[in-house]
Amino acid sequence: MTIQRQYSLPNCKLVLEGLGTQEGVGAGKVRPLMTVLTSVECHFAGREQSLEGGRDFFEELVYGVSRYVQALMSGIPFRASHRDGLPRIQFQTIDANRHRLVVQSQPIGNGTSEEVEPVQIDLTTVQLFDLVEAVDQFFADAQTLPDLSLNLTPVPKKHAPSRQPLAQRTAPFALGLSSVALAAIALFFLPAPEIRRSEETRPGNNTADSLSPEAETTNQPDLGALESTLNAAPEITDLELLRTLQTVVYNQINQSWESGLDFEVDLAYRVGVNPAGEIVGYKPVDQAAIDNIQQTPLPGLLQPPAPAATETPEPLAQFRIVFEPSGRLRVGPWQGQAEPSE
Amino acid sequence: MINVVSTMPSKSPSSESIPLILKSLPDPPLSHPVCPQRARRQIDLILLAIEALDLGGSEAILALAKELELQAVIKNRVTLWQLRSANPIRRSGQRRSLTIVEAKALVLIACNMARRLTVVIRQLLLAHQQLSEKQLSVEHHFRLYDYLQRFRAHFRSRMNPRRAAVVTYYSTEEQLNALALSLLRQLLFCTGTAGAQRFWASLFDGEVR
Numbered sequence: 001m002t003i004q005r006q007y008s009l010p011n012c013k014l015v016l017e018g019l020g021t022q023e024g025v026g027a028g029k030v031r032p033l034m035t036v037l038t039s040v041e042c043h044f045a046g047r048e049q050s051l052e053g054g055r056d057f058f059e060e061l062v063y064g065v066s067r068y069v070q071a072l073m074s075g076i077p078f079r080a081s082h083r084d085g086l087p088r089i090q091f092q093t094i095d096a097n098r099h100r101l102v103v104q105s106q107p108i109g110n111g112t113s114e115e116v117e118p119v120q121i122d123l124t125t126v127q128l129f130d131l132v133e134a135v136d137q138f139f140a141d142a143q144t145l146p147d148l149s150l151n152l153t154p155v156p157k158k159h160a161p162s163r164q165p166l167a168q169r170t171a172p173f174a175l176g177l178s179s180v181a182l183a184a185i186a187l188f189f190l191p192a193p194e195i196r197r198s199e200e201t202r203p204g205n206n207t208a209d210s211l212s213p214e215a216e217t218t219n220q221p222d223l224g225a226l227e228s229t230l231n232a233a234p235e236i237t238d239l240e241l242l243r244t245l246q247t248v249v250y251n252q253i254n255q256s257w258e259s260g261l262d263f264e265v266d267l268a269y270r271v272g273v274n275p276a277g278e279i280v281g282y283k284p285v286d287q288a289a290i291d292n293i294q295q296t297p298l299p300g301l302l303q304p305p306a307p308a309a310t311e312t313p314e315p316l317a318q319f320r321i322v323f324e325p326s327g328r329l330r331v332g333p334w335q336g337q338a339e340p341s342e
Numbered sequence: 343m344i345n346v347v348s349t350m351p352s353k354s355p356s357s358e359s360i361p362l363i364l365k366s367l368p369d370p371p372l373s374h375p376v377c378p379q380r381a382r383r384q385i386d387l388i389l390l391a392i393e394a395l396d397l398g399g400s401e402a403i404l405a406l407a408k409e410l411e412l413q414a415v416i417k418n419r420v421t422l423w424q425l426r427s428a429n430p431i432r433r434s435g436q437r438r439s440l441t442i443v444e445a446k447a448l449v450l451i452a453c454n455m456a457r458r459l460t461v462v463i464r465q466l467l468l469a470h471q472q473l474s475e476k477q478l479s480v481e482h483h484f485r486l487y488d489y490l491q492r493f494r495a496h497f498r499s500r501m502n503p504r505r506a507a508v509v510t511y512y513s514t515e516e517q518l519n520a521l522a523l524s525l526l527r528q529l530l531f532c533t534g535t536a537g538a539q540r541f542w543a544s545l546f547d548g549e550v551r
Binding site for chain 2: 071074076096097125129137150152153156157160245247248251252277278
């Protein structure tokens with residue numbers, strides 16, 4: 001029986017015709033197994049003429065596009081072993097967004113074996129993706145040519161061209177300078193690097209609106225309860241963990257702080273962070289910090305411990321976090337500082 | 343700059359408890375079973391591109407780790423940050439290696455996230471293609487411009503500006519835009535039926551025996 005299978009993507013359609021067996025068709029809905037390919041057509045959107053061929057052509061197409069895409073993803077070109085002469089199907093990169101598919105000897109229709117001009121098709125990256133995705137859907141189809149399977153293997157070292165200067169210049173791993181490591185630990189208590197928030201304009205029209213609905217839906221945190229959380233918890237003393245948590249909490253707050261800046265003085269908070277990097281409590285250090293809390297991302301980031309967990313409080317790292325009107329964020333260790341006098 | 347291998351107790355699970363989903367990616371034949379430098383960099387940069395595409399990116403990554411039952415490998419925010427710090431061009435003072443299991447988990451998460459962003463990724467690539475054809479600058483497409491801007495900001499805030507690779511290849515706005523677009527193209531291939539397998543194999547090109 002003749003079977004037709006199609007794999008369609010917006011820019012590319014593969015149509016396979018072949019023969020199959022009746023095995024397993026018995027109780028109705030199982031698709032017959034196609035074991036022999038008689039012909040294949042590859043259609044591209046916007047092109048009238050399709051590529052056509054038989055089993056050999058199809059194998060070269062699917063494995064050729066697969067290797068080419070892998071080379072695009074890794075940046076490491078694949079050097080094919082040339083068995084006899086030029087491969088029938090080749091992919092060439094014209095530029096970042098143009099990939100040329102060259103096919104030798106496409107039949108003109110009357111089966112003549114004269115030399116014909118190779119066919120050249122330029123594909124954009126999205127069109128190329130649609131081709132390889134159609135191929136991958138074919139590979140995933142266990143009922144069509146099961147003897148052809150996706151065979152992805154990394155290019156071995158010896159087949160890859162010699163490394164580019166970039167790889168050589170990426171500093172080798174070693175030279176772990178233990179003295180530098182010791183100095184780093186000693187320098188831990190310096191404040192974290194201050195990174196100026198980018199001056200680029202944000203899509204600011206929605207941020208003011210989006211903050212208030214959020215504040216209404218989350219419960220207003222009970223500041224008294226938060227403070228007792230901070231006071232009751234044992235302190236984390238592991239220096240490496242503290243350093244990690246400082247960076248993690250900096251990143252967390254920095255990424256979430258998207259609001260417009262509508263305050264005039266530094267806003268400072270004492271913040272407690274658990275070993276999982278979650279902010280479990282915070283306390284504003286002064287009235288300005290209390291008044292402007294909604295301009296900081298802290299209420300949205302708060303993950304208070306479950307009530308059961310307060311029986312045995314987990315250890316916390318305590319940080320002093322300052323939001324400056326200039327957009328700068330500062331995070332440093334909280335060293336039992338009293339209300340600042342600034 | 344500190345090059346110290348973390349001496350914290352290994353967090354990688356024993357072979358019995360490796361989540362099943364990781365078996366969909368084969369173990370590459372490496373001389374040492376750790377992730378090579380280029381792969382560590384590439385995985386982190388792909389995740390960076392995802393975060394630049396989707397504002398909720400970092401939270402979504404953690405939520406996805408739970409959904410895919412990968413908490414044994416990616417416990418929480420701290421672990422995730424530590425794994426990504428294995429990227430040699432990061433600023434962080436801590437250096438650690440990345441095991442194959444950890445790399446697989448990150449790749450599966452990245453490809454899952456890419457799949458959810460398929461429409462956006464295609465839109466941006468089509469937009470860039472059209473702008474190039476008309477020789478217009480990226481400012482003419484808001485969403486594309488926004489992605490590039492956010493990518494540059496994330497890259498600059500997290501990567502070490504003193505690394506030779508960063509100085510030479512990733513310092514100007516033009517270079518970072520080109521990197522952002524290159525990652526966007528790779529993300530497109532990650533969205534496919536065999537996206538994770540393809541991305542995974544490409545990470546080890548030129549590294550295996």
